Amino acid sequence: MTRLMAVLLALCAALLGLLLVAAATGAGRATPLPHAEHAPMLVGVDAGELGAPTWAAYVAGIAMLGTMWVAMLIGFREGHWIRRAVxxxxxxxxxxxxxxxxxxxxxxxxxxxxxxxxxAPTSLLVYGLTLAPWVPLAAITWAFENAYFGPREQIRFDEIVAESRGSGDSDATRGGEG
Structure with a gap:
C-alpha cells in the first residue's frame, strides 16, 4: 500500500508541475479566430497553437491514466485475479x-x-476511451466483496470486534453516554 501511495504522490506531483508550468508560460490563452468563409462563425484553436508542446499532452495523459491505475488498485489483495485483470x-x-x-x-x-x-481520433475517443472504463467497473463491481473484503478480512474484523468488546473499555462501563 505504501508503494501505491508513493506512486500516486509522484503522479500527482507530475500533474501539478505541468499545471504550474502551463500557468507560468501562459499555455491555453489563445482565442478563436474568425472562419475564413463564414465570418460570424469562429474557428477553434487547432494544431498545437495552445502554447503547450506535444510532449506535455503525452505526459499529462499518461500521468492521469497512471493515477487512475493506482486508484483502481488500492485496497485489493496482492495476487487476486481482479488486481491482475486491472x-x-x-x-x-x-x-x-x-x-x-x-x-x-x-x-x-x-x-x-x-x-x-x-x-479516427473522435472514434477512438468515443468508442475506446469513453466506453472502455465500463469493463473494469463491471468486473470490480461484480467481484468487489470477495476481492476487497474477503473471508480472511471478515475473520480478522470479527476478532477485532470481539477483542474490543472483551476489553471492558466501552462507553457503558465508563459511565459515559457516548
Whole structure:
C-alpha cells in the first residue's frame, strides 16, 4: 500500500508541475479566430497553437491514466485475479491512449480516416476511451466483496470486534453516554 501511495504522490506531483508550468508560460490563452468563409462563425484553436508542446499532452495523459491505475488498485489483495485483470486492462488502456494521440497527429497533418462515422481520433475517443472504463467497473463491481473484503478480512474484523468488546473499555462501563 505504501508503494501505491508513493506512486500516486509522484503522479500527482507530475500533474501539478505541468499545471504550474502551463500557468507560468501562459499555455491555453489563445482565442478563436474568425472562419475564413463564414465570418460570424469562429474557428477553434487547432494544431498545437495552445502554447503547450506535444510532449506535455503525452505526459499529462499518461500521468492521469497512471493515477487512475493506482486508484483502481488500492485496497485489493496482492495476487487476486481482479488486481491482475486491472493491470492487464490498464496496459491496454494506455496503449489505446497512445494510439489516440498518434491518430490525432495524423489527423492534424491532414490524413483523415473515417471509422464508424467519425474521424479516427473522435472514434477512438468515443468508442475506446469513453466506453472502455465500463469493463473494469463491471468486473470490480461484480467481484468487489470477495476481492476487497474477503473471508480472511471478515475473520480478522470479527476478532477485532470481539477483542474490543472483551476489553471492558466501552462507553457503558465508563459511565459515559457516548
Amino acid at each position: 493491470n492487464a486492462w490498464m496496459v491496454g488502456y494506455v496503449l489505446l491512449f497512445v494510439v489516440l494521440m498518434w491518430s490525432f497527429d495524423a489527423y492534424a497533418a491532414g490524413h483523415t480516416t473515417i471509422i464508424l462515422g467519425f474521424t
